[in-house]
Amino acid sequence: MKTTRLVIVAVGGQGNLLASSILAEAALIDRVPIRMSEIHGMAQRGGVVESALIFGPGHSTIIADGEADLLVGFEPAETLRALGKCHRESTVITNLAPLMPFTVNIGQGVYPDLKRLQEIIRAKTARLIAFNATALARDAGNVLAVNMVLLGCLVETGLLPIQAASVHTAMEKKIKPDLLEVNRRAFQAGAAAARENAA
Amino acid sequence: MHKLLIDRPGEKMLLLGNEAIARGAIEAGVAFASTYPGTPSSEISLQFFQISRECDLHFEYCTNEKVAVEVAAAAAACGVRSMAVMKHVGLNVAADAVMTLAYVGVKGGMVILTADDPAMFSSQNEQDNRYYAKLSGLPMLEPSSVEEAHRMLPYAFELSEELAEPVLLRTTTRINHSSGVITLGEIRPRATRGRFVRDPLNLVTVPAVSRRLHVKLLENFARAQALSEGSPWNFIEGEGPWAVLCSGVSYNYVKDALDELGIADRVRILRLGFSHPLPARRIQEFLRGSEKALVVEEGEPYLEEAAKTHAQEAGLTLPIRGKAPDLFSRLYELDPSTVRRVTARYFGVPDRSRPAVDVSDLPAIPQRPPTLCAGCSHRATFYEVRQAAEELGLETVYPTDIGCYTLGLLPPLSMADYLICMGSSTGTAGGFSQVSGRKVVSFIGDSTFFHAGIPGLINAVFNNHNFTLVILDNGTTAMTGHQPHPGVDMKQLKLENYGRVSIESVVRGIGVSHVTVIKPYRVKKSIEQIKEALSFPGVSVVISQELCVLYAKSLKLPRGKPFRVGEKCKNHRVCMTRLACPAFYIWNERIHIDANLCTGCSLCAQICPEHAIVPARETAEK
Missing domain, CATH: 3.30.70.20 (Alpha-Beta Plaits)
Structure with missing residues (x-):
């Protein structure tokens, strides 16, 4: 088994850590070696939350620049900021709905142009899947399910060494029963987005 | 039942490092745990707090780390297994207790956990607490992984009991906040009641006693070193002419680097998990016969200096290097690619790993620093203080302290001028007011006030300083995840058998003559009240009371209409x-x-x- 390295970046409150723990739990079900690390000291204060998941053999729990085979960004500017984690053959999945940093609101900095952002990522990596995951989450019934949309897309690419069925089992374990249905719909919407991209 | 109390040995569980550490302690039969919360250690004590509500484990949130060590030390003096948990700078606060506790020793096993934070993800410095082991003479253990941290806890308690002294267990953020799969072990029954045997000639550290106890400490050191020489936590792997010494998470990066560089068959690794006292003979034997050695460690050259010393004593002249401009930095943390690159350079082998994408031509991306939450009462208080100072035409200095409100540093609030450590707002305010000629307004949170702010305020009253202290009382220890502190109404958490200390009573009891309590969401009135406090010559205190919005949400209190x-x-x-x-x-x-x-x-x-x-x-x- 080869080692697959995944970096997920998000803004605090977007549910990155839940998505990561579902993937790790799925790996445990599939008996795939899994190591995970997260930086979340200020998650609830609007900062950036980054998690690293390493599937397969090895020892490290963090992913250095150039090591990520997969980068998933829950927010487009954060995807771009984390691009240095990628190498030439990486696959990038990004939400296209911005969350404006307050620094932009008070006139410190300009939010990057989304079209240009996609061109850059496409030029530097092997594959980009970019779509409005926030809109799909809203359509699925809860805008907060954006994490499950992106999770669905990620799992559908087949680039992780885990079974979709195991991810569903992990979701049942980690998500409150009354929220499960909407999260499943969001997951399926993300999976469909991945299929559209591949077509 | 709390998941860490599940008694099914052999079962595998995916746990956060801090959960694995708590589970390891539970398996070791820890019966008494104490802490002052601090990232990256906080989730360890959160587990203990939750577990203590379901069983006879005694757990305390303490006013500060020194108190946490003291309560745990007394429990251990009675033969009860105890653990004090803190972040690295917390050990500075506890150091006074720890240095002499090393002389006095313990009966029951006692583990002092220090969670270091290389790269300062959420800390004011990145001091390397391995030096506390050297300074105190106490043994130190350092795991390399979540799984090992879990296994190391029971041994730490056994080691403590064998040597009859506390054991320092050092983690770093990448252990605390990594997750891994652990195999549950058996839970040893807790002995929650102990027996104190009066023995003043060994337990009361007057000079005549301490002179003898220091001899005992050095004897213990020698015993600890003998244990370290044969310890399975210090192990050698691989074969070959080149040598790598490492500890903690660096070991993982070394293992991955050697595999990726294809030189695993040319390098021997000495992994040092029992990192104080270091096994001198083992290190010498390891180095003997090697062509050259690389020391891979985060922070200071702790292992490197020891390896060089021990090599010299054995007459070995091979190159031993680690921290150098062309090799590893003392700054921040290591990562797999840095270790791979430096290892390749040092041993002269090619690094064919894929380069990172070039990000030198990316457009500027606006920063996204953490910020005070929507509706955070600190924002209101900061605005009001600034407004009051402006209306009075005051030139100001704003010393601040450690907590969420440190984020007031950022524009547009820009309400932080000076900060060194927990509680420094009250001490430094006195110095600034004495020499700066400006109006000093200091900020401190409620939990930080209890932790280390009170002595500075007493000092100010006694020395007749002139400043205003604003106590931002949001009813919880917000920054680290809403832990209780002595000012919290524990009934709100449906917990009985707690006292409560009123900040206002403490401040008045200290002798502050101008004390004002404000409700920061009443803007106009608050500004008027703050103006009065700022105009008072001498020490004045403003207590700004409003529950943390996140905490209020977690208590399911009704929320305001948007x-x-x-x-x-x-x-x-x-x-x-x-x-x-x-x-x-x-x-x-x-x-x-x-x-x-x-x-x-x-x-x-x-x-x-x-x-x-x-x-x-x-x-x-x-």
Whole structure:
């Protein structure tokens, strides 16, 4: 088994850590070696939350620049900021709905142009899947399910060494029963987005 | 049942490092645990707190780390297994107790956990606490992984009992906040009651006793070193002419680097998990016969200096290097690619790993620093203090302290001028007021006030300083995840058998003659009250009371109704330029309020010059 390295970046409150723990739990079900690390000291204060998941053999729990085979960004500017984690053959999945940093609101900095952002990522990596995951989450019934949309897309690419069925089992374990249905719909919407991209 | 109490040995569980550490301690039969919360250690004590509500484990949130060590030391003196948990700088606070506790020793096993934070993800410095082991003479253990941390805890307690002294267990953020799969072990029964045997000639550290106890400490050191020489936590792997010495998470990066560079068959690794006292003979034997050695460690050259010393004693002259401009930095943390690159360079082998994508030509990306939450009462207090100082025409200095409110540093609030450590706001305020000739207004949170702010305030009253201390009392230890502190009403958490200490009573008891309690969401009144406090010659204290919005949410308290920007808005953007609440956003060149984020604190509505910000429902109905 080869080692697959995944970096997920998000803004605090977007549910990155839940998505990561579902993937790790799925790996445990599939008996795939899994190591995970997260930086979340200020998650609830609007900062950036980054998690690293390493599937397969090895020892490290963090992913250095150039090591990520997969980068998933829950927010487009954060995807771009984390691009240095990628190498030439990486696959990038990004939400296209911005969350404006307050620094932009008070006139410190300009939010990057989304079209240009996609061109850059496409030029530097092997594959980009970019779509409005926030809109799909809203359509699925809860805008907060954006994490499950992106999770669905990620799992559908087949680039992780885990079974979709195991991810569903992990979701049942980690998500409150009354929220499960909407999260499943969001997951399926993300999976469909991945299929559209591949077509 | 709490998941860490599940008694099914052999079962595998995916745990956060801090959960694995707590589980390891539970398996070791820890019966008494104490802490002052601090990232990256906080989740360890959160587990103990939750577990203590389900069983006979005694757990305390303490006023500070020194007290945490003292209560745990007394429990251990009675033969009860105890553990004190803290972040690395917490050990500075506890150091006075720890240095002499090393002389006195313990009966029951005692583990002092220090969670270091290389790269300072959430700390004011990145000091390397391995030196506390050297300074105190106490043994230190350092795991390399979550799984090993879990296994190491029971051994730490056994080692402590074998040597009859506390054991320091050092982690780093990448252990605490990594997750891994552990195999549950058996839970040893807890012995929660101990017996104190009076023995003043060994337990009361007057000089005559301590002179003898220091001899005992050195004897213990020799015993500990013998244990370290044969310890399975110090192990050698691989074969070959080259040598690598490492400890902690660096071991993982070394293992991955050697595999990826294809030189695993040319390098021997000495992994040092029992890192104080270091196994001198083992290190010498390891180095003997090697052509050259690389020391891979985060922070200071602790292992490197020891390896060089021990090599010299054995007459070995091979090159031993680690920290150097062309090799590893003492700054920040290591990562797999840095270790791979340096290892390749040092041993002269090619590094064919894929390069990172070039990011030198990316467009500028706006920063996204953490910020005070929407509706955070600190924002209101900061605004009001600034407004009051401006109205009085005061030139100010704003010393601050450690907590969420340190984020007041950022524009547009810009309300932080000086910070060194927990409690420094009260001490430094005295010095600034004495020499700067400016009005000093210091900020400190409620939990930090209890932790280390009180002595500075007493000092100010005694030495007749002239400043205003603003105590930001949000009813919880917010920054680290809403842990209780002595001022918290524990009944709100449905917990009995706790006392409660009133900050106002403490402040008045200290002898502060001008004390004001404000409700920061009443803007006009608060500004008037703050102006009075700022005008008072001498020490004045303003206690700003408002529950943390996140904590209120977790208590399921009713939340305020959201506001919206109404038609009267003339786009002055005073709300944005003075407050920058994260609930604001700009759309079509106009300011809007995100109703999902707005907590209805009404701060912006009260400062809007057009009174254009109105309750959302009210205008919707019109």
